[in-house]
């Protein structure tokens with residue numbers, strides 16, 4: 001019986017992933033910041049709930065140790081926990097920048113530092129890093145969020161080469177817009193610069209207007225499970241119809257045509273007349 005450890009399972013995609021792996025017969029180490037609040041996973045067979053805050057290395061060490069003691073070994077890790085800050089970069093505080101990088105980039109790095117010695121010793125393991133279509137393409141008003149997901153993509157792509165000698169597989173799952181509380185929980189920058197306020201209103205307004213291709217978290221969980229089990233060399237797994245549109249447009253190859261397309265779609269008010 002295989003075992004997966006997933007971060008950020010209190011809600012959304014992480015929660016759906018716990019249920020998917022459990023249903024498929026895996027042991028699941030369901031980690032979250034506040035396990036005392038969890039009431040549903042406790043009754044599921046082969047699900048171990050453990051405290052893990054990706055900003056605190058000791059909780060990661062403890063969760064991995066506890067999971068191995070309970071299930072014998074860990075076969076896959078899903079770095080899912082994430083945070084969003086939306087708005088103009090100039091309006092983003094140092095604290096907001098530090099926090100989002102600490103959760104979205106340094107968090108998965110901390111998890112990797114702890115799990116890699118185990119994976120190297122057992123000469124196997126699958127790492128699934130949950131990026132975003134926002135790790136491949138950018139949308140107006142999400143600059144600092146994109147910076148974190150582009151960083152995670154670069155790290156993961158390079159690791160996919162680096163870890164080959166140890167039999168460790170490294171994968172990226174890129175969800176598109178997904179019906180979770182993620183956007184609602186995002187920090188929105190506030191500022192006193194009217195031109196930015198207008199820009200953000202237009203950018204977010206057009207985003208909402210086109211946001212009609214939203215996936216369910218269960219659909220993303222299916223893709224995470226596929227990436228964990230298909231044993232292929234495939235690196236990137238797009239998850240969601242909107243990723244096909246935006247990443248597909250970018251992959252058509254004409255970089256300036258793609259940038260023009262995104263400007264026309266999301267901020268037409270700012271096109272040169």
Ligand SMILES: NC(=O)c1ccc[n+]([C@@H]2O[C@H](COP(=O)([O-])OP(=O)(O)OC[C@H]3O[C@@H](n4cnc5c(N)ncnc54)[C@H](OP(=O)(O)O)[C@@H]3O)[C@@H](O)[C@H]2O)c1
Nearest residue numbers: 008010011012013033053054081082132175177178180182
């Ligand atoms: N929803 C989308 O449209 C979308 C699109 C592309 C990519 N994604 C990515 O998908 C992943 C999951 O997001 P979601 O949509 O499922 O949103 P979500 O329901 O808000 O889930 C985010 C999870 O991350 C956890 N978390 C935040 N900070 C943490 C920390 N320091 N340590 C451990 N856990 C922490 C949250 O736990 P608490 O309950 O403790 O806050 C929550 O369980 C994220 O990486 C996100 O970037 C989402």
